[in-house]
Amino acid sequence: MFVDMPPGTGDVALTVYQTLPLDGLVIVSSPQELVGMIVEKAVNMAKRMEIPILGIVENMSYVECPDCGKQIKIFGESHLDEIAKRHGIANTASIPIDPAVALACDTGSIEGIGRPWLDGFFEELVK
8 A cells, every 4th residue: 555645744744654564765856956855854864764665656757758859857956866875775766857657648548648757666675
């Protein structure tokens, strides 16, 4: 079972950590500097509570130019690798902003969308 929680280390996270038997956490981040600080707090809290961190996914990492394929980092440079390395987290993934994904969600066909961003990420979770 996946539990989607609001960001941070507030009451919701603490209650979930204390009441549900967790196999681990997947932390979701984004490139903004402030979010990096929140992720650091979440990682430290999970470590203190002895909850394994299965990986970090960075959402909104970039948008790809439809004409040239260049990655445009509209929210700034990623800090995902730095955070992961600092905490010994090997499993990471970066997800771009993709209008095709939004359209698939709106039309109820998200299951059919094929994108490579999480290839390998989930395989690492089940090892």
